[in-house]
Amino acid sequence: MICDRATQIDIRELVKLHGPLPEVIDFEGERLVTAWTCTAFGGRRQWWLCPSCDRRCAIIYRRGTGPLWGCRLCMGGRYASEHKSVQDRRIQKATKIRKKVGQTSGGLTAPFPIKPKGMHWRTYDQLRAEAQEIEKRVWAAEMAWLDRLKCKT
Ligand SMILES: [Zn+2]
DSSP, X not given: XXXXXXXXXXXXXXXXXXXSOOSEEEETTXXXXXXXXXXXXXXXXXXXXXXXXXOEESEEEEOSSSSSEEOHHHHXXXXXXXXXXXXXXXXXXXXXXXXXXXXXXXXXXXXXXXXXXXXXXXXXXXXXXXXXXXXXXXXXXXXXXXXXXXXXX
16 A cells, blocks of 8 residues: 555655555556656656556556556646746646647646537637647656656666
């Protein structure tokens, strides 16, 4: 048992408490997989591989439906609102737009929803353009972050 009734698990806190985790963890029936990257100072750092999109992430969040856990992009910001970063706010903003056009799950890693019946194309196009603009910045920041994790040889 990792923690009681968790809605999010920060791997950095787990590692601090228990030391490095096994590569595969069985947590309440869900298979959680971890991965390693190098740090700038020759050390190693452990991450979650998001069960939904396979990206490396430090914190995974519990879902209501579908796969039980996902990263913040897959969860679309349904998590604690404290200590929100610029990136968190971007993710939540884009997720809110996706909800307006009818998306119910999958977060930003899911395809953008098709136009709902009864919504004007102009409204839909505006919302989609707005979401795309924000999501471009979300992905750029994620890529920059992943780049920094790469091992330098
Ligand atoms: Zn994910």
